Amino acid sequence: MAVALLAPTWLPSVPGIRLATCAAGIRYRDRDDLLLIDAGPEAAIAALFTANAFCAAPVRVAREHLAAGAPRWLLINAGNANAGTGQAGVAAARATCAAAGEVCAAPAHAVLPFSTGVIGEPLAVDCIEQALPGLCAGLRDDAWLAAARAIMTTDTVLKGAARTVRLAAGTITLTGIAKGSGMIHPDMATMLAFIGTDARIDAALLQELLGHAGDRSFNAITVDGDTSTNDALVCMASGASGVEIKTAADRDGFAAALDSLCLELAEAIVRDGEGATKFVRVIVGGARDRGEARRVAETVALSPLVKTALFASDPNWGRILAAIGRAGIEALEIERVGVTVNGVEIVSAGGRAPNYTEASGQKAFAEAELDIVIDLARGAAGYTKYTCDFSYDYVRINADYRS
Amino acid sequence: MAVALLAPTWLPSVPGIRLATCAAGIRYRDRDDLLLIDAGPEAAIAALFTANAFCAAPVRVAREHLAAGAPRWLLINAGNANAGTGQAGVAAARATCAAAGEVCAAPAHAVLPFSTGVIGEPLAVDCIEQALPGLCAGLRDDAWLAAARAIMTTDTVLKGAARTVRLAAGTITLTGIAKGSGMIHPDMATMLAFIGTDARIDAALLQELLGHAGDRSFNAITVDGDTSTNDALVCMASGASGVEIKTAADRDGFAAALDSLCLELAEAIVRDGEGATKFVRVIVGGARDRGEARRVAETVALSPLVKTALFASDPNWGRILAAIGRAGIEALEIERVGVTVNGVEIVSAGGRAPNYTEASGQKAFAEAELDIVIDLARGAAGYTKYTCDFSYDYVRINADYRS
Numbered sequence: 001m002a003v004a005l006l007a008p009t010w011l012p013s014v015p016g017i018r019l020a021t022c023a024a025g026i027r028y029r030d031r032d033d034l035l036l037i038d039a040g041p042e043a044a045i046a047a048l049f050t051a052n053a054f055c056a057a058p059v060r061v062a063r064e065h066l067a068a069g070a071p072r073w074l075l076i077n078a079g080n081a082n083a084g085t086g087q088a089g090v091a092a093a094r095a096t097c098a099a100a101g102e103v104c105a106a107p108a109h110a111v112l113p114f115s116t117g118v119i120g121e122p123l124a125v126d127c128i129e130q131a132l133p134g135l136c137a138g139l140r141d142d143a144w145l146a147a148a149r150a151i152m153t154t155d156t157v158l159k160g161a162a163r164t165v166r167l168a169a170g171t172i173t174l175t176g177i178a179k180g181s182g183m184i185h186p187d188m189a190t191m192l193a194f195i196g197t198d199a200r201i202d203a204a205l206l207q208e209l210l211g212h213a214g215d216r217s218f219n220a221i222t223v224d225g226d227t228s229t230n231d232a233l234v235c236m237a238s239g240a241s242g243v244e245i246k247t248a249a250d251r252d253g254f255a256a257a258l259d260s261l262c263l264e265l266a267e268a269i270v271r272d273g274e275g276a277t278k279f280v281r282v283i284v285g286g287a288r289d290r291g292e293a294r295r296v297a298e299t300v301a302l303s304p305l306v307k308t309a310l311f312a313s314d315p316n317w318g319r320i321l322a323a324i325g326r327a328g329i330e331a332l333e334i335e336r337v338g339v340t341v342n343g344v345e346i347v348s349a350g351g352r353a354p355n356y357t358e359a360s361g362q363k364a365f366a367e368a369e370l371d372i373v374i375d376l377a378r379g380a381a382g383y384t385k386y387t388c389d390f391s392y393d394y395v396r397i398n399a400d401y402r403s
Numbered sequence: 404m405a406v407a408l409l410a411p412t413w414l415p416s417v418p419g420i421r422l423a424t425c426a427a428g429i430r431y432r433d434r435d436d437l438l439l440i441d442a443g444p445e446a447a448i449a450a451l452f453t454a455n456a457f458c459a460a461p462v463r464v465a466r467e468h469l470a471a472g473a474p475r476w477l478l479i480n481a482g483n484a485n486a487g488t489g490q491a492g493v494a495a496a497r498a499t500c501a502a503a504g505e506v507c508a509a510p511a512h513a514v515l516p517f518s519t520g521v522i523g524e525p526l527a528v529d530c531i532e533q534a535l536p537g538l539c540a541g542l543r544d545d546a547w548l549a550a551a552r553a554i555m556t557t558d559t560v561l562k563g564a565a566r567t568v569r570l571a572a573g574t575i576t577l578t579g580i581a582k583g584s585g586m587i588h589p590d591m592a593t594m595l596a597f598i599g600t601d602a603r604i605d606a607a608l609l610q611e612l613l614g615h616a617g618d619r620s621f622n623a624i625t626v627d628g629d630t631s632t633n634d635a636l637v638c639m640a641s642g643a644s645g646v647e648i649k650t651a652a653d654r655d656g657f658a659a660a661l662d663s664l665c666l667e668l669a670e671a672i673v674r675d676g677e678g679a680t681k682f683v684r685v686i687v688g689g690a691r692d693r694g695e696a697r698r699v700a701e702t703v704a705l706s707p708l709v710k711t712a713l714f715a716s717d718p719n720w721g722r723i724l725a726a727i728g729r730a731g732i733e734a735l736e737i738e739r740v741g742v743t744v745n746g747v748e749i750v751s752a753g754g755r756a757p758n759y760t761e762a763s764g765q766k767a768f769a770e771a772e773l774d775i776v777i778d779l780a781r782g783a784a785g786y787t788k789y790t791c792d793f794s795y796d797y798v799r800i801n802a803d804y805r806s
Binding site: 051052053054055083084085086118119120228229304305308309311312314317318321322324325326329332334335349350351352390391392394395396398399 | 455456458486487488489521522631632707708711712714717720721724727728729735738752753754755793794795797798799801802
């Protein structure tokens with residue numbers, strides 16, 4: 001069960017961006033599994049992709065098409081990741097882009113393909129081709145909720161969020177949808193997120209701001225440390241509002257909205273983490289630089305021993321210290337390290353805090369949302385990692401997955 | 404239940420090395436929990452310790468005493484790790500060494516302390532002090548099996564092994580014991596291993612050979628990637644056989660026996676891994692150097708998605724590829740990567756092998772022992788990591804641990 005996560009019942013339209021979904025029968029029966037998005041003729045599109053060397057065919061093709069310039073259309077399918085499919089998979093991804101281009105009167109390279117689902121199965125290109133004319137005819141601006149539903153795989157909760165931002169140049173909307181319930185399933189693969197805005201913004205600036213937002217959100221979450229072959233985060237700016245992001249103040253306002261929207265969507269993925277019963281922020285401060293703060297945060301957030309203790313609501317601070325200790329921080333003075341959990345001081349000066357009691361620790365660890373604050377006391381840099389606990393259900397979901 | 408692991412029913416004595424155990428009541432009732440070892444007046448002792456910055460008090464004191472030269476005695480307790488105990492813990496470790504030295508007519512720095520058990524609790528120094536005279540009086544050479552039992556914590560199977568080696572200079576014995584059933588419990592902490600031999604060997608050479616053996620055994624196993632605050636591997640050479648390790652050939656013969664003994668003991672820890680139902684070797688070859696082979700082996704061996712698939716006997720090769728892909732190998736040509744599991748070719752040229760069938764994969768993954776052989780096809784270096792699967796019981800054991 002997801003941790004304090006409610007599906008949106010409505011998502012605002014974004015002027016200039018139209019969407020359509022349908023049941024193409026790629027793998028599922030009786031549900032939408034194909035999504036087409038038209039970002040408009042003047043769209044600026046930015047994207048971040050998985051760093052996994054075994055990236056899927058659609059990731060390779062989407063990167064190529066983005067580099068070719070003038071992307072406008074996104075074609076997303078659920079049920080098949082088109083990963084581990086070799087050259088035939090790349091050809092299949094290209095074929096779907098060509099087919100979409102033909103139907104939408106666009107060159108193939110104006111279409112960016114995205115896939116999520118099982119690995120190693122050939123993509124049913126014919127199902128997609130047959131669905132495309134109907135999809136193209138059905139494009140509308142108020143289909144964000146349906147779009148969020150069409151890209152779900154093992155998600156238990158539909159994920160979407162929006163922001164309305166009043167800038168000096170005018171008011172703009174950002175609406176985003178995401179899917180993913182583990183970081184990650186290479187089977188039912190992937191974290192995908194698509195954000196639309198009607199702001200007018202230079203593509204290079206959008207890429208820069210998306211990189212910043214992604215680094216502090218989607219790249220800062222982890223369920224189990226695994227990385228998908230298909231992960232992608234895309235932001236489309238239609239420009240339809242006529243509100244141009246030019247001044248430093250408007251840029252900051254837009255960036256803040258994008259950051260917070262990305263973080264809300266990324267948090268939703270963790271809250272819907274496989275088998276998650278707790279939502280946990282590992283907040284490291286007092287580091288010499290962001291890199292070492294990140295190493296400590298990641299080591300704690302990924303420790304199976306910490307995560308099983310969190311599941312058990314067990315204030316097992318020795319496991320947190322042991323994880324900090326193996327993060328590879330040079331010349332760490334353990335006598336200076338402090339840890340608080342939801343405000344309860346647990347470790348000070350590298351050992352059990354003088355006023356700490358097992359009862360106060362148990363109370364703090366019993367909460368469904370935990371802030372584990374770690375002070376390395378050697379600098380001013382910090383990093384926050386978002387994660388969840390490790391439960392029986394994690395093993396059940398991932399062991400029973402394909403059966 | 405441990406994977407194909409039988410407790411030894413007998414372990415050979417090592418001339419010159421005497422042991423004694425007793426129930427000191429440190430934490431457990433009705434079982435031995437304290438072990439004293441006398442390596443003899445001419446002993447050479449080598450040791451490897453945890454790399455965790457939060458190392459326990461006994462690790463700090465043992466390192467100091469080793470550096471002081473002339474170590475002879477080992478004092479090991481189960482039930483309390485004396486970790487996360489600050490300066491009081493260091494003082495407690497020193498006090499037990501001083502007490503042992505007094506009873507054994509030795510300086511405190513001739514005693515090396517080791518502890519395993521719960522973190523953050525004060526060590527019951529008085530229990531140890533009271534037990535020491537009896538222990539010292541009870542030293543005998545045929546107590547290796549009792550010693551292996553006294554150091555167990557959550558181990559389900561007692562761990563010990565031995566080698567008899569015929570060298571040109573004469574015949575020598577190596578007998579070893581180990582404890583640990585996760586890599587690791589920072590609660591009931593720790594991997595500990597103690598090896599005795601009657602060979603006569605220079606301490607510096609023994610340290611070098613133990614470093615080599617430990618790197619390919621205890622440092623090559625992982626259950627969950629966590630690293631204890633108390634891990635230690637010790638080799639004591641009494642010299643009592645009079646067989647001196649001098650020639651290159653004898654050195655090689657001794658090293659080979661030490662390597663194989665360490666590997667058997669280390670494998671036993673994985674086979675007794677928390678909740679383990681499979682014993683898995685991740686054998687990476689074709690790497691440019693050992694470092695990158697190790698990174699790939701570790702990433703695969705630690706991936707929760709791979710480990711839960713192993714538990715399910717699910718030939719989910721996409722998860723193995725995804726783990727290889729995120730190991731951070733520069734310019735990895737995924738089109739050249741091959742994977743076989745117990746001889747069944749699963750991946751070739753970066754995709755599903757042409758002759759692979761789901762049935763053949765299921766048969767291979769159903770075995771209790773799995774060799775996952777990964778060929779990176781870009782060099783001649785390799786590395787093997789030993790691990791186990793991730794089961795419901797792992798979560799149960801680690802979540803229920805302190806309750």
